[in-house]
Amino acid sequence: MAELYSVPKLEDYSPAAMDAAVRDLLNALEQEAAKLSGENDWKAFRDRWMSRKSGVLMQITEWLKLAPKEQKRDVGQRVNEVKAKIEAAVDAAEARVNSQASSARLVSERVDVSLPGNRRPLGVKHPVLRVQDEIVAVFKAMGYSIGEGPEVESDYYNFESLNFPPNHPARDTQDTLFIAGQEKKQQRDRLLMRTHTSPVQIRTMEKQRPPVRIVIPGKVHRNDALDATHSPVFHQVEGLCVDTNITFSDLKGTLDHAFKSLFGSSVKTRFYPSFFPFTEPSADMQVSCIFCGGKGCRTCKFSGWIELLGCGMVDPNVFEFVKGNGYDPAKVSGFAFGMGVERIAILKYGVDEIAKFYLGDVRFLEQFA
Ligand code: PHE
Numbered sequence: 001m002a003e004l005y006s007v008p009k010l011e012d013y014s015p016a017a018m019d020a021a022v023r024d025l026l027n028a029l030e031q032e033a034a035k036l037s038g039e040n041d042w043k044a045f046r047d048r049w050m051s052r053k054s055g056v057l058m059q060i061t062e063w064l065k066l067a068p069k070e071q072k073r074d075v076g077q078r079v080n081e082v083k084a085k086i087e088a089a090v091d092a093a094e095a096r097v098n099s100q101a102s103s104a105r106l107v108s109e110r111v112d113v114s115l116p117g118n119r120r121p122l123g124v125k126h127p128v129l130r131v132q133d134e135i136v137a138v139f140k141a142m143g144y145s146i147g148e149g150p151e152v153e154s155d156y157y158n159f160e161s162l163n164f165p166p167n168h169p170a171r172d173t174q175d176t177l178f179i180a181g182q183e184k185k186q187q188r189d190r191l192l193m194r195t196h197t198s199p200v201q202i203r204t205m206e207k208q209r210p211p212v213r214i215v216i217p218g219k220v221h222r223n224d225a226l227d228a229t230h231s232p233v234f235h236q237v238e239g240l241c242v243d244t245n246i247t248f249s250d251l252k253g254t255l256d257h258a259f260k261s262l263f264g265s266s267v268k269t270r271f272y273p274s275f276f277p278f279t280e281p282s283a284d285m286q287v288s289c290i291f292c293g294g295k296g297c298r299t300c301k302f303s304g305w306i307e308l309l310g311c312g313m314v315d316p317n318v319f320e321f322v323k324g325n326g327y328d329p330a331k332v333s334g335f336a337f338g339m340g341v342e343r344i345a346i347l348k349y350g351v352d353e354i355a356k357f358y359l360g361d362v363r364f365l366e367q368f369a
Pocket of ligand 1: 276312
């Protein structure tokens, strides 16, 4: 490294000697200024040339002090010129260093306005829950309240009190998972994953005297293999209406209204004889095919109708289990229904496989946003 300039002691203060001394100094100033990079360099440069204690500028005032009288004027002028040049060089160097720093920042921090922004996508309600809420809202508008019950249920609520006696073959249609290690318990106390939302009918009637109008949404479990339309876990909305003089026409009118609300007023409903241990008579409700309007298509298997839910008049044997709470089968009557939420969602949205609801694939789900 070249040696740094240091201020010489002058012997000769003649104009020619001063010219040479000033030239050396300004050369050194220019060369040092040219090498600066970064703020720290600049600070060192500034201090070296301008520090009040020992800066070059300070030192050349010695020239003035030591100059012979007759040269003082000339030397003083030169010192002033040099001072102005040093100050200008330090200022210029500062400006240069700052602009280098900011252009370096611009390179490293540059904003590419063509990049997509930071998106924080908001989630939306899952289509199954959305349809579940829509169904519930239709009944809420008719004055129904909303209830819930446990997913792990006892044999008593899931089967026995719903008039499925032990070993009754109707239990086979609703096979499910039992909680292990309950052999010592009486059958009615054994726990299982509920196969339908109907146990909440009894739970509601145990707590609330008639009249009752309630819908119960929830998850249910069955030993069903997964296929295009069945899943071992799915959702139901149960309904129960009990009062004096409730008839089958109340059931028909209520469900007809509900499905016109859900699928549009041109939809027709019909009731087909069926069997459930806890309703008598029992029916399957069908809606006119929402795809072909009833003409017949692949979805409705060319029948014009689609089966949507199970329903019926509450079996007097069911009321017997809650008779003490005001449900004397001689005095009250009622209807109940239970529908699969996924099944309705499949029809509403034209989904081809029930499993798509559960895969969590955003490409599928975001269509419902
Ligand atoms: N719980 C029945 C099922 O899951 C549906 C149903 C509910 C039928 C209420 C009649 C009355 O298949």
